[in-house]
Amino acid sequence: MLYILAGPDDFSRTEALTGIKKGLGDASMLSSNTSVFDGKKTTPGELAAVAQAMPFLSEKRLIVVEGLLERFSSDASKSRGKKTTRASAKQNDIESYINIFTNLPESTVAVLIDGEMGKNNPLFDGISAKAKVSSFPLLKGERLMQWIKNRVTKEGGKISPEAVKLLEKQVGGDLWVMSGEIAKLATFALGRQIEVEDVSRLVGYTRQANIFSMVDAVLGFKAGVGQQMLQQLMFEGMAPPQILFMISRQVRLMIQVKAMLKERKPQSEIQMKLGLNSDFVWHKTLEQSNMYSLERLKELYHKLLDTDVAIKTGKYNDELALNILIAEMCSTGTS
Template sequence: MLYILSGQDDFSLGESLEEIKRGLGDQALLAANTTILDGQQATPDQLRAVCETVPFLSERRLVIVKGLLERFEPRSKSSSQKKITPVTNQRNEYKLLVACINEIPDSTILVLIDGRLGRNNPLFKALSARAEVKTFPLLRNTKLRQWIQRHVIEEGGSISPGAVDLLAKLVGSNLWIMKSEINKLALFTSGRRIEEEDVKRVVSYAQQANVFAMVDAILEFKAGIAEQSLHQLLERGAAPAYLLVMLSRQVQMIVRVKELRNQGKPEVEIQNKLGLTSEFALRKTLERAGRYPLERLKEVYHKLLETDLSIKTGKYGGELALSILIAELCQRRKI
């Protein structure tokens, strides 16, 4: 039996893999009959040897190969011109792999796990007709909100529509983080319905939203708003070192978005390169990249480095150093 599990939602993909495992009988025996291979390195001979190994005290053997299909994703024109011979070898190898996989014994369950695949992947085309194929794109909008509601119910709780919307906005499509945040909210509310205010108080991404507000205020020379945001974050338990890291990270990401936009990269590619799964974070970062000049961003970033040094050398305490940072940056005016 052949399964192909692919997509960027590795949480749901992992759940699907566990479901396959549960269907293969005794889990202790299955663990002894499971082999995991690196698909970027595996050769046809290695794969054949593993798949043809007779199961030990069991009827089934599980072979999991990660990244095999991605290895055969079509390369860009420029990269293919640089390495003509490897591409030719790759074509021959993919044919050998197809022959090997088509001959796996009935006792072997082969699972190919990959990220997002293109439509022209030759190995996927050759294998998909005989495989059980499942794709797991990142959940967004309605599907993400339905997932949140379902998992809150599984935790024995309930959640208001407004809290669902805010949670989806703040956390986005990273279901590993989302599950963790739902667990925290369920413990915090102790059986009562989860409301928007609970999300604001408990979810760590809500702190990120306040950091965004502080970054905006600093970049726009609004000392009062920046100081207010700083004090709110400190009162909620955010450490000065954490805030300094978050401020630096936000400025770095805005600069990176500017660079990628200048290269003509689409939003989807920008999101992937930055590793942003939260639609809220993506929208805010894109908006800032278009609003703030590079010189101002550089000025703020260099001042952040100076503040970090002043804290590490003991010149100032963390809270005082951040207050001085805001005061100095917001005093400066464009000529």
């Protein structure tokens, strides 16, 4: 049996692989009959030897190959150059892999896992008819909200529509983070319905939203709002050094976004390079980087470094140092 699990949603891909493993019998026996290959490096000979081998004290042998389809995508071909001999060798490899995966013995289950296959993939075209293909795109909007509802139900909980919307907005499509937040919320709710107040209280991304508000206040010369957000963050349990770190990180991201936009890099590439998996965090960072001048951002970043030094050298205690930072940034500079 051949499975193809493809798409950028690695959380759902991982869960799908776990489901396949559960259907193959005793876990301890399967582990000794499981082989994992790096598809970017493996050879047809290596795969064929394992694929044709009989399982040991088990009904099934499992082969997991990561990144093999991507290796033969048209995009990958372009990036590797033009050499005719290489092209010929590559074609031979494709034919060998097609032969392996379309002639698997009954006792062998193969799973190909890929993030992006690209278009016009000759290996996929050659084996997909014999495979069970599952696609895992990143979830957004209504599909993500439905996933949240299903996940809460799976955790044995209930959730209000308003809380679903807030989770979707705050956490975004990173299902690894989302699943952790849902498990935490379900445990906290103890059988009752999860409400907006629970999400606001427990989900880490609500703190991130307050960091955004504090950065906006400081850069926008709103000392009162900045002081209020500082007190709110500390009330929620964040220590001043953590607040300082998160503000510094956010300003650094804004500077990087500004620089990459100037280089005319696509927004999707910037988001990926900076590792901003949450659409909420990405869009807010993009919005903030466009609102303020590079000079103003650099001014705040240098003030943050000064504040860090003042705390570490004992010149000021951490809370006082943050209050001074807000006061100084809201009374000087230009937006």
